[in-house]
Amino acid sequence: MTRTTNGPIAVLGLGAMGTGLATRLLDQGVQVRVWNRTAERVEPLVKAGAFAAARPADAAAGTSAAICSVADGEALGTVLRGPDGVLAGGPYPGVLICASTVAPDEVVQIAGDVTSVLDVGMLGNRDHARDGELRLFVGGEERVFNAGRPLLEMLGKEVVHLGALGSGMRMKLLLNLLMGIEVQALAEASELATASGLDRQLVLKTIAGSGFASPVMAFKSKRLASGRFDKPDFRLRLMAKDLMLASKQAAAVGLSLPLATAAAETHVRAAGQGLGDEDCAAVVRALTAKPGSDT
Structure with missing residues (x-):
């Protein structure tokens, strides 16, 4: 599996936390591709060097990891499984990081047979996200966690693998x-x-x-x-x-x-x-x- 610092990173959902994560990556010299349901939140990141995509699938194209930071399980399902979603055209080759807070069983259901998924519970606020000071609690297969760890360590001061998919949400x-x-x-x-x-x-x-x-x-x-x-x-x-x-x-x-x-x-x-x-x-x-x- 590709290590997540080897290519551009997609950030899908630009609320307070998603914007902070994208800003952190840009500040670290990482190429960032962004998508948000409403366009006004995209503009400041584009000015900072991010590429704006019209669809989640387009944002994720050619990336080594995609971070989903949306409001709820319905939005997460649409971003991943909808007609314009990351998985609409087939398997995603990188690491899918679900940083949205949803029911643990829901993230497992949305992931389905896709094994390259991590669910990440983020402890901190927008300033912590921007400054790489988050504490990150991760669920998912160990091999996927190891592939995603370099990226996670760029985003957080503490990264803890708790176990199977859904553990981060718990x-x-x-x-x-x-x-x-x-x-x-x-x-x-x-x-x-x-x-x-x-x-x-x-x-x-x-x-x-x-x-x-x-x-x-x-x-x-x-x-x-x-x-x-x-x-x-x-x-x-x-x-x-x-x-x-x-x-x-x-x-x-x-x-x-x-x-x-x-x-x-x-x-x-x-x-x-x-x-x-x-x-x-x-x-x-x-x-x-x-x-x-x-x-």
């Missing part, structure tokens, strides 16, 4: 479950503080500097303190999706996860209130019922 869902619960807990604490007459800013500063705060909570406390949830680090609707996936995974193996279930319900409600494209810390806005509402 780890990612666990990590996002923790983040969703932590951020909601922080939001709940800040709302209770305000309702109790405490100074919101002081409370958030105290929590962020305490032993109770994880790095995520310390980071998100700044969002809550400012009340600004635009230009999201991680969209609330994606967190809602991932919490629901984690809850379904738990139900499938007979586990009851009350915290995960409650967080999923809150995030789904927040997305239904029109907060889906704001940062996930905007879940705080779903905690207080509006006059005349039944939420």
